Amino acid sequence: RYSSVLLFAPADTVDLPSIRRAVQVVESCLEGQGLNLLINNAGIGSHATLQSVDSQEMLAAFATNVVGPLQVTKEFLPLLEKAAKGAQKTGLSCSRAAIVNVSSKVGSIGLCLGVLEAPMYPYRASKAAQNMVTRCLAAELRDKGILCTAIHPGWVKTDMGTEQAPMTVERSVQGILAVLGSLSQETSGAFLDWEGNSLPW
Numbered sequence: 001r002y003s004s005v006l007l008f009a010p011a012d013t014v015d016l017p018s019i020r021r022a023v024q025v026v027e028s029c030l031e032g033q034g035l036n037l038l039i040n041n042a043g044i045g046s047h048a049t050l051q052s053v054d055s056q057e058m059l060a061a062f063a064t065n066v067v068g069p070l071q072v073t074k075e076f077l078p079l080l081e082k083a084a085k086g087a088q089k090t091g092l093s094c095s096r097a098a099i100v101n102v103s104s105k106v107g108s109i110g111l112c113l114g115v116l117e118a119p120m121y122p123y124r125a126s127k128a129a130q131n132m133v134t135r136c137l138a139a140e141l142r143d144k145g146i147l148c149t150a151i152h153p154g155w156v157k158t159d160m161g162t163e164q165a166p167m168t169v170e171r172s173v174q175g176i177l178a179v180l181g182s183l184s185q186e187t188s189g190a191f192l193d194w195e196g197n198s199l200p201w
Helices: 016-030 055-086 121-144 169-182
Strands: 037-040 098-102 147-152 191-193
Touching (some): 016 055, 037 055, 055 098, 055 121, 098 121, 121 147
Parallel strands (some): 098 147
């Protein structure tokens, strides 16, 4: 018999004690089982241009969008390792143990000149750095049975995306859920969109 539990563990991802409290909450709910799927979705945006950007805005974006997901992953890693070791499955998948970092196509260096939004220096640079973290995690954790992938959710009607965005949260989530179910050894370390299409780094 297979059962799954969906947990939302709010945490201030730039505050280590807050992250560790979230780990404790999740661990108590798992009742000795491992964690199969960690989704790092915290993020902050910025539309700063070359003229308006300052060091504090850059550092704040990197703290939340890069250091935060890395620190959250590091703290949840023992639970992911437990799931990977205890799984009756081989290979890599979300039903064994996986980390999904919510990224953005505006962090793609390959697409940079073709994406016409404002320069968004802090946001774009931090998402490009987060993508590198994803690649590094995928390489390091593969032998532990843990998959790691970056997913671009699309331009979505959220506080960050604003009402100008063309896509609803529901449509984005439905797409991401389908992609999660298809992730495997071949897509660990990949950069995908909500429809499963590969994006250039």
